[in-house]
Amino acid sequence: MDWFTKLPFALVCGVLLASLVPESADGCEFCLVPTLTFTEQVKQSKAAVIAEWKSATPPVGDETGQTEFVVQQILVDADGLLLENESLTVNEFISGTKGAPFLLINDNAKETLAWTHPQKLSPEAREYIARAPSSNVSTTTRLRYFLRFLEHPDQDIAIDAYGEFARASYDDIKAISGEFNPVQLRKWLSDSSADTTRRGLYGLMLGCSGGPEDARFLEAIIVQPTQEFRLGIDGMMAGYLMLNRAQGMTVLDKAILDNQEIVSSEVAALAKAMRFLWDFEPQCVPRPQLQQAMRKLLVRPEFVELTIADLRRWQDWESTALMPQLLADPKHNFPSTRRTIVRFLLAAASEENTSISVQQRTQAQRILDDLSKQNPGLIEDAKRLQYD
Structure with a gap:
C-alpha cells in the first residue's frame, strides 16, 4: 500500500503489529501462533516415542557422538x-541423567529411522504428553484437557497448551466457555509478570464467560490512556464488547475513535475487534x-x-456519499487507495x-462516470487489480 512509505516508521510498526494475529476460522483471532505443539509434532512424524536417557558417548574427532x-x-x-x-x-551426544524422559521425533520419510534433536521433558511434561488426547479426538474434547494447563509452572506445558487454543477456531473455544473461570481469567490479565502474548485469548475467553463485573x-484496562503498543488489547476489546454490547461500543467509540491523540495501534485493535463481532457475534452490537x-x-x-x-x-x-471527499483529499492520492475507493463504488453501482x-x-x-472522464485508466486498473 503506497501510503506506508509516507508514514512515520513507529506508526507503521504499530499498525502492522496489531495485525500479527490470525483472522481466520482456522485459529483464534486474537492469538499469536507459537511453534508446533507436541500433538502437531507427533501427528506429522513417522515415529514418535517417549524414551528414557540411558547413556551417551561424547564426540571424538570427526565423530558426532x-x-x-x-x-x-x-x-x-x-x-x-x-x-x-x-x-x-541417536547419532548425537545428549547429556543427561539415567531415567530422564525425552521426546524423540522422527519426521524422515525414509525407511531408516532418523531422530531429530531429542526434547528433554520434565516428569510433568512427560505425563502431560502421555495423557493428551490424540489429534483424532474432537477439538472441544482436546481443549477441555488443555484448559487446565494454560498457566502451568512448566513453561513447555503452558506454551503448548496455549498453542492448542491458538490453533482452535472461535466456535470450538466458545463451545467450552462454560468451563472457563472468570475470576481466574481476571487474575491472569491483572498479572503484570504474565506472558502478554496470551492477553488476547484471555480477554476473549472472559467475553465468552463473564458478566457485568x-x-x-x-x-x-481498555480506556486507560497509553502511548504504547499493547499486545492482546484487541482480544480484550472484543471480550468487552461481547459483555457490554451496544453500550460498550458507545464507550469505545468515544474513548478511542473520537480521540485524535490516541496511538494507531489502539485504533487498529478496536477495528479488529469490530470485524470479529461482525463475523462471529453479530447479535452483540447492532450492525x-x-x-x-x-x-x-476514514479520517x-x-x-x-x-x-x-x-x-x-x-x-x-451510506458511505457512498463520502467517496468524492476521499478522492479529492491529497492525503489519499495514492494509486492503491484510489483503486480501493473505485472498487467500493463499482460494488455499490452494480446491478x-x-x-x-x-x-x-x-x-x-x-x-464513476465523473472519474471515467478525469482518469479513464483508474477504473480499468481497479477492475484488473482486484487486490493491492
Whole structure:
C-alpha cells in the first residue's frame, strides 16, 4: 500500500503489529501462533516415542557422538519398527541423567529411522504428553484437557497448551466457555509478570464467560490512556464488547475513535475487534452501529484502504456519499487507495447489488462516470487489480 512509505516508521510498526494475529476460522483471532505443539509434532512424524536417557558417548574427532535411550511409550510407529523397553540410538551426544524422559521425533520419510534433536521433558511434561488426547479426538474434547494447563509452572506445558487454543477456531473455544473461570481469567490479565502474548485469548475467553463485573474490569484496562503498543488489547476489546454490547461500543467509540491523540495501534485493535463481532457475534452490537463506528476510521490515512474494504464487505452503502471527499483529499492520492475507493463504488453501482437504495446506486454511478472522464485508466486498473 503506497501510503506506508509516507508514514512515520513507529506508526507503521504499530499498525502492522496489531495485525500479527490470525483472522481466520482456522485459529483464534486474537492469538499469536507459537511453534508446533507436541500433538502437531507427533501427528506429522513417522515415529514418535517417549524414551528414557540411558547413556551417551561424547564426540571424538570427526565423530558426532551418540546417545542411547530406552523406549517407554510409543506415540507413533508408522512402519511398526519399534518396541517398548528396547534401546534406540541417536547419532548425537545428549547429556543427561539415567531415567530422564525425552521426546524423540522422527519426521524422515525414509525407511531408516532418523531422530531429530531429542526434547528433554520434565516428569510433568512427560505425563502431560502421555495423557493428551490424540489429534483424532474432537477439538472441544482436546481443549477441555488443555484448559487446565494454560498457566502451568512448566513453561513447555503452558506454551503448548496455549498453542492448542491458538490453533482452535472461535466456535470450538466458545463451545467450552462454560468451563472457563472468570475470576481466574481476571487474575491472569491483572498479572503484570504474565506472558502478554496470551492477553488476547484471555480477554476473549472472559467475553465468552463473564458478566457485568468482568465488563467493568475490561473497560478499566481498555480506556486507560497509553502511548504504547499493547499486545492482546484487541482480544480484550472484543471480550468487552461481547459483555457490554451496544453500550460498550458507545464507550469505545468515544474513548478511542473520537480521540485524535490516541496511538494507531489502539485504533487498529478496536477495528479488529469490530470485524470479529461482525463475523462471529453479530447479535452483540447492532450492525448499523458497527458501520457508523468503522466510518470514523476514514479520517485516519493509515486506515483508509482497509476501512473502505471493510465497509464494502459490510455493504455500508451510506458511505457512498463520502467517496468524492476521499478522492479529492491529497492525503489519499495514492494509486492503491484510489483503486480501493473505485472498487467500493463499482460494488455499490452494480446491478447485482440488491442491498443498496436506488439513490445510493445512482450516486455511485455518477461518481464513476465523473472519474471515467478525469482518469479513464483508474477504473480499468481497479477492475484488473482486484487486490493491492
